[in-house]
Amino acid sequence: MSYSPKIGVWLCECGGNIGDVVDTQKVMDEIKNQVQFVKRERYLCSKPSIDTIKEIIKNEKLERIVLACCTPKMHRETFLKNVIEEGINPAFLEIVNVREQCSWVHKKDPEGATLKSLDLIKGAISRIKESKELHTKQMHVTQEVLVIGGGVAGITTSLRLSEYGLKVHLIEKSPSIGGHMIQYPKVFPTLDCSQCILTPKMASIAQSSNINLKTYSEVKEVTGSPGNFNVKIWVKPRGVDVEKCIGCGECSRVCPVEAPSEYDERIGKRKAAYIPFPQSVPSVYTIDFDNCVRCGLCAANCPREAIDLNDEGKIEELNVGAIVLATGFELFDLTNLVNYGYGRYPNVITSLEMERILDVNGPTGSQLIVPKTGRQVKSVVYVLCAGSRDTEVGQPYCSRVCCLYSMKQAQLLRDRGVDVWINYIDIRSPGRRYEEFYRLTQEKGVNFVKGKVTEIEPNGEQVLVRSEEMMLNKMMENVVDLVVLSPPIISSEDTAKLSEMLKVPIDEDKFVLEKHPKLDPVATKRDGVFAAGAVIGPKDIQSTTAEAEGAAMKVVNFLGMARIIEANKAYLARNELCDGCGKCKKICPESAITIVEDKPVFNEITCSGCGACIPECPQNALDQEGLTDIQIQTQIKGILNDTKAPLKIIAFVEKEVVYTAIDLAGLARLSYASSIRIIPMPSLARIKLEHILYAFSYGADGVMMLEAPIHEGPYGNAHKISEERAEEYKWALEDYEIDSSRLWYSRVYVPDWRKLERIFNTFHEMVESEDPIEGNQRGKILKNLLKIKD
């Protein structure tokens, strides 16, 4: 390298924490010839020390800074902020961890600790010489959002995003938004009026100037990439001009055709020219072309000439930066469970049908009757888990809300003097105020019977319900007027289709898979695509709303963050070498690579910087910003060159989870061999065979690869890749006559920090027991490597 930058090195004594073990004077003496400036501080993180650093950077015109002190997890951000203020590029600051990794763990071996500190600093110096400036970039990210599904989840997310000032396109497949919630008269656990709390929100959607509401519409196609999706919307033929219709209902009044009302769960009827329910949003009529006889009466009577019976629908195109899936749930088809007689017996209905019957404006006109027979209902049995928690004929999971909504309905029925029985397997009422709700239900005199109902048979105009009464070890036969079944809550066909379109995986139960079920529950596995509500799994309104709020925040975060990109991305460094084989695309765990005209194109928003693609390239065409192959190589070289340490081990460690565990081992003052020299990596999938060979050729006696568990940490998706590679590398080492046992691979969890002492010492002892690697053997590897290179 012809140009050599001015480097300044600071050593911290950390009171005595470092200085009492590491001979800082000796370290200073050793490196002072390699750099422009060296200084020692008692407490480097103190304000006066930081001020001196800034002062000296200015006076000495330093260009690159190496700080040997505590773990970068401690003060890196503070140091970075201050050196940036002095015009230092973030790429030109290196922190060497001589506390957690040296003085604290090698207390009994001060000489080893000193040698190791020196080596690590040397490594940082040679690496920083090879560093290139990093710049944040501006990416084009469309500041518009697509929300699919207008239930309580989609409504909440849309409102929140529009309040934030983002343009939202809310797509709902039915003629009105509202989802399932608008069908319920009351909601648990507060028994407040569902429509009263949801209708104002629906009205705000209609009024918000930031929301482009498209009802009776579906998503047909999604292309593009996170931050920049192109979406085709199919606006279904509605026969009514949404802009012109004033919701007067003339069309409906004159329409001669009746069809079952979807809103009333097909118990009631509506016209072919209809509005699903009075508070529909938008307040616009729809012509149901499946049932319309094209008599033309509606068109003739519409005062606004809004009706077009030849409407063929249209495709509209959108460009959005992020997408929120909120397509909710459906109910399992209970005609599949023949023993319940649903569909055959008029007095066996679903819970959703019961919601409509309980509505004062419902299809039975607030009368408690069996819809099909008109018979008065004085006694009801609720069948919980009618298909849920059944691995054989239904769904294996718990539908989570049936216990509670059945208790809700039971209370409403008790208030009207009806005898109610709830047959259950387990009553599940976890959640704020839910146990209290259960108690209240008992207090109202609802009868609970432990024992799942499986047999129902007609009994005159009533039905006979058989179950066990498990508490008394008896059988029970109950003759009642009506049976209400709780079908499993399932994911819809639509959701499955959308998941394919959006490249978002679904789980074994066909619900949208969360990015992390606990720590990232409203993000999907695809960047820029989020989800909220029942589309992720059965849940109540409270959790749905919480998720919807969370998804809105995630979107805001995503659209904002994507504008500034951290520069740690993979890129095509040697265009001429790439032959477009596409192996990088195949391995990338984030699907960040597309092959365009035989070259990889990296989506810089999606690339996590795990580095997995780089070793995969057979042509050696790729590299990574801020962590180039040459940086890694020179760091290894810097550490190992001219070292006086008797035994040298290079340990590549994952930089979040494993690095933290190593810090914790330091904090606990564990004691391991000072031969271990740590180099952090985003994921061990970044390591090439070449890096390991360089380590051996420069003098390492052993190499460790300590990977984090799969899916843990920011590069978690790449962690499974390194395991197979390590196996290959072991075999490859044998080709160079290096025993494969000299390459160690294992996974370390944060709580494993106690084990690190043993892991490090075991490997150290093992390497120590082997015959040393001969100098000419190392020379051969290096020659070979250099030949590979040129």
Added chain:
Amino acid sequence: MSSENSGQILKINAENKEFKEKIQDLSGEKIDLCFQCGACSSGCPMVQEMDYLPSKIIRMSQLGLKEVLSSKTIWVCTTCFNCEVRCPRGIDIANVMEAIRQVVLRQKFDKVNIDMLTPEELRELPQIAIVSNLRKLTA
């Protein structure tokens, strides 16, 4: 549950409802609140001598099963109130026991003449049973 009763089919009708309400009224306890946790039974010192566990007496009362009237349990209960102290739903089980005894006593039939009991029998009989014998014409 005694074995001769198991396998029997429960059929609930208006009479059951009436009986349950009677016990509820007499005891003043909200027996509907019982969720069959079994705490009352596990705290009861007399279960060895009982045919139905206290929790089952409550369950049977919820269902309005008249079998409780002929149970040994109600006479063996010593009214120690341990069940009441344990019940997480705030039910005073001993009150329910008393209510059921009351229903029996109010039938005012007389099978035992207290003067005819031998000293051995007096020693063996549960206290409640003896006291109830004295109460049977006044309850």
